[in-house]
Amino acid sequence: MRRSRAAAVGALTLSLALTMAACGGGSSGTEGSNEQPKTLTYWASNQGANLEVDKKVLQPELDKFEKETGIEVKLEVVPWADLLNRILTATTSGQGPDVLNIGNTWSASLQSSGALLPWDAKNFEAIGGKDRFVRSALGSTGVQGQDPAAVPLYSMAYALYYNKKMFADAGIEKPPATWEELAETGRKLSEDGKWGLGAEGSNLSNNIHQVFVLAKQHGADFFTPEGKADFTSDGAVAAVKQYVDLMAKDKIIAPGNAEYAQNQSLSDFAKDKTAMVLWQTASATFKTQGMNEDEWGVAPAPVQSGEPGQGTATNSMVAGINMAVFKNTKNIDGAKKFVKFMTSDEEQIILNKAYGSIPPVKAAQQDPAFDTPSLTVLRETLATSAAALPQVPEESQFETVVGTAVKELFADAAAGRPVTTESVRDKLEKAQQQMPKK
Amino acid sequence: MTTTAAPTTGERTARKNHPGAAPRKRRSGRLRRIGLPYLLLFPAILLELLVHLVPMVIGIVVSFKELTQFYIRDWGTAPWAGFDNYALSVDFDAPVGEALLRSFLTTCLFTVLSVGLCWMLGVAAAIFMQESFRGRGFLRTIFLVPYALPVYAAVITWSFMFQRDNGLVNHVLHDQLGLTGSPPFWLIGDNSFVALLVVSVWKGWPFAFLIIMAGLQNIPKDVYEAAALDGAGIWQQVRRITLPALRPVNQVLVLVLFLWTFNDFNTPFVLFGKAAPEAADLISIHIYQSSFQTWNFGTGSAMSVLLLLFLLVVTGAYLWFTSRGRKATDA
Numbered sequence: 001m002r003r004s005r006a007a008a009v010g011a012l013t014l015s016l017a018l019t020m021a022a023c024g025g026g027s028s029g030t031e032g033s034n035e036q037p038k039t040l041t042y043w044a045s046n047q048g049a050n051l052e053v054d055k056k057v058l059q060p061e062l063d064k065f066e067k068e069t070g071i072e073v074k075l076e077v078v079p080w081a082d083l084l085n086r087i088l089t090a091t092t093s094g095q096g097p098d099v100l101n102i103g104n105t106w107s108a109s110l111q112s113s114g115a116l117l118p119w120d121a122k123n124f125e126a127i128g129g130k131d132r133f134v135r136s137a138l139g140s141t142g143v144q145g146q147d148p149a150a151v152p153l154y155s156m157a158y159a160l161y162y163n164k165k166m167f168a169d170a171g172i173e174k175p176p177a178t179w180e181e182l183a184e185t186g187r188k189l190s191e192d193g194k195w196g197l198g199a200e201g202s203n204l205s206n207n208i209h210q211v212f213v214l215a216k217q218h219g220a221d222f223f224t225p226e227g228k229a230d231f232t233s234d235g236a237v238a239a240v241k242q243y244v245d246l247m248a249k250d251k252i253i254a255p256g257n258a259e260y261a262q263n264q265s266l267s268d269f270a271k272d273k274t275a276m277v278l279w280q281t282a283s284a285t286f287k288t289q290g291m292n293e294d295e296w297g298v299a300p301a302p303v304q305s306g307e308p309g310q311g312t313a314t315n316s317m318v319a320g321i322n323m324a325v326f327k328n329t330k331n332i333d334g335a336k337k338f339v340k341f342m343t344s345d346e347e348q349i350i351l352n353k354a355y356g357s358i359p360p361v362k363a364a365q366q367d368p369a370f371d372t373p374s375l376t377v378l379r380e381t382l383a384t385s386a387a388a389l390p391q392v393p394e395e396s397q398f399e400t401v402v403g404t405a406v407k408e409l410f411a412d413a414a415a416g417r418p419v420t421t422e423s424v425r426d427k428l429e430k431a432q433q434q435m436p437k438k
Numbered sequence: 439m440t441t442t443a444a445p446t447t448g449e450r451t452a453r454k455n456h457p458g459a460a461p462r463k464r465r466s467g468r469l470r471r472i473g474l475p476y477l478l479l480f481p482a483i484l485l486e487l488l489v490h491l492v493p494m495v496i497g498i499v500v501s502f503k504e505l506t507q508f509y510i511r512d513w514g515t516a517p518w519a520g521f522d523n524y525a526l527s528v529d530f531d532a533p534v535g536e537a538l539l540r541s542f543l544t545t546c547l548f549t550v551l552s553v554g555l556c557w558m559l560g561v562a563a564a565i566f567m568q569e570s571f572r573g574r575g576f577l578r579t580i581f582l583v584p585y586a587l588p589v590y591a592a593v594i595t596w597s598f599m600f601q602r603d604n605g606l607v608n609h610v611l612h613d614q615l616g617l618t619g620s621p622p623f624w625l626i627g628d629n630s631f632v633a634l635l636v637v638s639v640w641k642g643w644p645f646a647f648l649i650i651m652a653g654l655q656n657i658p659k660d661v662y663e664a665a666a667l668d669g670a671g672i673w674q675q676v677r678r679i680t681l682p683a684l685r686p687v688n689q690v691l692v693l694v695l696f697l698w699t700f701n702d703f704n705t706p707f708v709l710f711g712k713a714a715p716e717a718a719d720l721i722s723i724h725i726y727q728s729s730f731q732t733w734n735f736g737t738g739s740a741m742s743v744l745l746l747l748f749l750l751v752v753t754g755a756y757l758w759f760t761s762r763g764r765k766a767t768d769a
Contacts, residue, residue, distance in 0.1 A: 081712075085730060092510050109733075113507045202626065204713060256603040259625045261711060393507060400731040404713040411626040411715060433533040436506050436734045 032332030045101035091115040098329040104140040111149035112393035117325040118147035127340040137360035140388035150322035152360035156280040157381040158316035166275040175299035186252030189275040196252030198265030198274040201410035204403025214239035216314035223390040231432040248413035258414035284356040298374040316386040401431035501739035523740035541724035552638045560646025585644035593708035600624035630718035653687035
């Protein structure tokens with residue numbers, strides 16, 4: 001009895017102390033300090049085939065930076081699956097890196113936490129000004145009308161990659177340009193254990209990227225202009241159904257793809273088991289899978305077959321990686337210098353060449369290295385027909401709940417259960433109600 | 439040597455003879471007698487506070503807050519939500535509550551099956567292994583391998599084996615034995631429950647085996663001999679001697695297995711990733727997704743507190759019933 005009372009008193013005191021500590025640890029609006037001007041910690045996202053590849057690409061550049069400025073950059077490459085949670089933890093504890101990579105679709109979500117340094121005019125001036133960057137890339141750096149939370153680092157876009165040998169074997173001359181053509185081409189290719197199109201049904205982000213583009217083509221968005229979740233509009237439902245129907249109805253995606261989440265569809269492509277994939281900058285992966293550059297072709301991702309009034313010709317989301325600075329960095333000047341270095345024309349060419357991506361810096365894009373047929377398609381897409389995912393604070397939740405809904409629909413399709421407009425709407429309705437209330 | 443030693447002894451004698459020294463020594467002795475246990479316990483208490491109580495208290499506080507990404511940088515400033523998070527969690531007509539309830543029921547069924555199978559396998563293997571025979575030591579080692587393997591490595595191997603097109607499970611079931619018409623999915627859809635159960639039992643039963651084997655050592659051999667003389671068969675011996683004698687061991691074992699299985703996070707997370715299939719959506723994964731994937735930390739904490747309360751009630755009831763039962767048999 002006495003012991004439990006003591007425990008209760010202890011717990012009460014503790015909780016009071018914690019509450020007080022929590023209230024006292026308020027966030028001041030200060031933008032970092034320069035207490036540790038000689039070191040920086042950098043969390044790089046995993047861009048290469050594995051973490052070691054990234055270290056090999058980045059370390060020489062970091063050494064170069066240290067030679068120029070005397071600032072040592074401690075590098076940690078973080079796998080994609082962990083990155084967002086790591087950033088969240090760092091945000092909560094305040095113990096994070098100075099500079100970090102973020103997926104550009106998370107910009108608005110992370111911006112809303114207030115943990116990232118806002119890139120106002122003054123900060124942008126320090127790295128050479130906003131005009132150096134491609135407009136579409138700047139479109140996914142945060143909520144419109146607010147100072148961006150990050151700076152574009154690598155840009156990517158979706159395109160249709162096709163296996164030339166499989167196309168030749170089936171007597172198909174050119175890649176499909178519309179979804180109807182894609183289904184038709186796919187049906188010709190889907191036989192004898194081979195399939196027309198690959199998908200990653202259990203990869204939530206990939207699901208989102210695909211259905212977002214389709215929704216745009218149906219004139220729908222997943223958020224209202226006021227930023228409220230709007231997952232069940234007719235356009236959104238049609239988009240999700242159209243994507244899952246590629247497996248359920250058109251039967252050009254192998255049912256097994258419903259459980260793919262580790263880029264297995266790219267291995268199938270390289271093994272001549274799948275003829276097409278909709279992917280962003282896949283060339284580096286194909287290379288590591290043992291494919292030669294001339295074995296595959298790239299075409300713009302399909303659009304709807306030109307019926308009047310049906311959305312725009314969007315055929316990709318603006319994919320890419322941004323670079324951000326944690327607000328509480330102890331080396332704010334060094335951090336800005338590092339961002340300036342990484343977004344300089346010279347480094348942009350080196351890094352984007354290594355990763356097979358496209359520089360979001362205009363001047364660097366002019367380099368002949370980015371003039372290959374495949375990269376030209378991606379560059380054109382980014383410049384003319386790519387749209388940024390909704391820049392709303394709830395974007396990362398949207399990826400989770402709608403991405404999961406699509407995953408479950410794929411599971412239904414794979415098991416041979418019907419996928420109907422009602423079942424799609426039902427799943428999206430549930431997803432919407434899981435979003436935090438506003 | 440002697441010169442240095444001599445003054446020391448002298449000093450010590452001098453101190454001993456000092457009039458004030460004796461009571462002080464007594465006092466410090468009493469202090470030591472009373473204080474020592476606490477002093478020794480202090481590191482454990484401190485760690486217990488840090489590791490368990492502090493996060494628990496924070497969790498309870500957070501469950502009453504509207505904590506989303508807007509406030510995670512400084513969660514103390516998040517607005518109070520009253521009982522909103524709890525109301526949302528138990529509103530079984532709305533998707534959030536409905537999903538939580540479904541996940542809870544799935545977990546209950548999963549736990550009953552997994553604990554039951556682990557226990558039965560453990561008892562059977564332990565009884566079988568009691569008699570000494572050639573290769574017993576080797577078999578014992580083999581049986582304990584799943585328990586000794588790192589969870590992550592083991593479960594990820596299972597996830598490879600359960601892959602539909604390239605996995606070993608379908609290779610055996612479909613390609614070699616021809617038991618299924620078309621290769622089934624194990625990692626998505628309804629079969630995922632079976633896959634999860636298989637891995638969980640595979641991982642859990644060696645522990646039951648180990649504990650029961652230890653328990654069997656305490657049953658005197660002559661009891662069996664006497665029973666055999668009276669004409670009791672092997673099944674009767676198991677029912678009338680082994681199981682009653684194992685009662686205290688089983689009581690702890692089942693409770694521990696229940697708590698581990700109910701809260702298991704690693705197995706489903708490694709097997710299915712962040713979004714578990716509906717059929718295998720265990721409550722720990724569900725809560726993780728509610729808080730960390732949708733960044734709704736307040737609701738996630740409320741769900742955790744509800745889970746904690748449930749486990750406390752069940753554990754309390756279990757201990758009360760089993761100890762009452764034991765007293766009755768003792769009397």
